[in-house]
Amino acid sequence: MGAFIVRVLINGLALWVAGWILPGLDISTAATSNAVNNAGITQGGETLGIVLAYLFIGLIFGIVNAFVRPLVKLLSLPITILTLGLFTIIINAAMLYLTAWLSSYTPVHLTIDSFFWTAVLAAIIISVISLVASWIPGARRR
Template sequence: MRSFIVRVLINGLALWIASWILPGLDISTSATTEAVATTGVTQGTETIGVVLAYLFIGLIFGVVNAFVRPLVSFLSLPITILTLGLFTIVINAAMLYLTSWLSSYTPVNFSIDSFFWTAVLAAIIITLISLVAGRLTGAGRR
């Protein structure tokens, strides 16, 4: 259970850094703007809302990577072998698009612009950050 929570935190951090670097990634919440409009509190409510939004999208991304990605990786094994593993980046980008689609049904909306390269660059950034953070925290060990 502890490693799952650490993985969600790492996913949230990686998504935040990727959206900070790439202008085509955006996470928006309808609940944050409604809370600010009704209470008039901007700083604390908005910050907590953004942090929770990234953690929520990190949770969705973790579930997608846990359940969908192994099946897609297995089915695309021949093309992954032909490209010497580079097709894995395309699979990661597809998992980001799937996360974006799933989040459209929630109050937290994770959007990727229409360019495929934004998702590919985001997948590379998220993979590198997850790799480093996983090594530092020991979450990648089993």
């Protein structure tokens, strides 16, 4: 259970970095109608709400990666082999897009302006950050 919490923290951090780098990746909450753009810099003392919003989206992203991604990877194995593994980037972008769709039913919304550029670049950024952060001893899956 502790490893899952670490993965949620890593996902939240990776989403924050991706939102900071890419202007088309936004997280907004229903309580505050303004979007949390570019690393969550807003006015006032909303820092705790922003951190919780990123952690909530990181939780949804972790659940999607835990349950949906293995099935999609198995079904797309021939295409992944044919493209020498590059199709994994598209799978990661699709999981991010699925997270955005699922978050539209919650008070915290992840919006992605375009599938190809923003989602694919965000998937690459999130994958690199997750790879680097997985070297943390408590973040490894057992």
